[in-house]
Amino acid sequence: DVPIAQDTTWRGTWSGVIRTPGGAVAVRFVFDSTGMRASLADAPLQPADGSISNHILEANLPGELPRKDVAGATHKLGVKLQRENDLLTGYVVATAQLGDRPFLMLPYYVSATRDK
Numbered sequence: 001d002v003p004i005a006q007d008t009t010w011r012g013t014w015s016g017v018i019r020t021p022g023g024a025v026a027v028r029f030v031f032d033s034t035g036m037r038a039s040l041a042d043a044p045l046q047p048a049d050g051s052i053s054n055h056i057l058e059a060n061l062p063g064e065l066p067r068k069d070v071a072g073a074t075h076k077l078g079v080k081l082q083r084e085n086d087l088l089t090g091y092v093v094a095t096a097q098l099g100d101r102p103f104l105m106l107p108y109y110v111s112a113t114r115d116k
Contacts, residue, residue, distance in 0.1 A: 002051060003035065003050075003051055003052075004036045004051060005032070005035040010052075010057070012030075012114045013030050013115040014031075015027075015115055016028075016110060016112025016113060020065055020108050021069050022069045025040055025065055027112060029048075029112060035047065035048075036049075036059060038079075040061070040063040040064075040065070046063070048060060048062060056082055056090075057081040057082075058078070058080050059078070060078050061078065061079050062077075063077065065094055069106075070104070071106075074096065075096045076097075077093070078092070080093075081112075086113055087112075087114075088110075088113070091109055092108045
């Protein structure tokens, strides 16, 4: 695994959407020499811990999707992204816990393009 800050090909600001049953949720990613920051909808950017393995970025994301799209449950978000030039595609997984075990894991398609 390589920390995202070490891979300069991802650098820049990316804007896109997460497709949920209730509609599209805006997402932003910023990659720079300090690492990765992300935000959902109109929330401010927050640090996100990400690393790259076999050209796939895997990270935990701050915030939550609308609860109506995740069975009304509190949840944590993880993302896996592949970069092809100025396009990111992949999926976000919303994981709800029941005690200390994952209770519900729902995947949602995500795509983003590099801002010019």
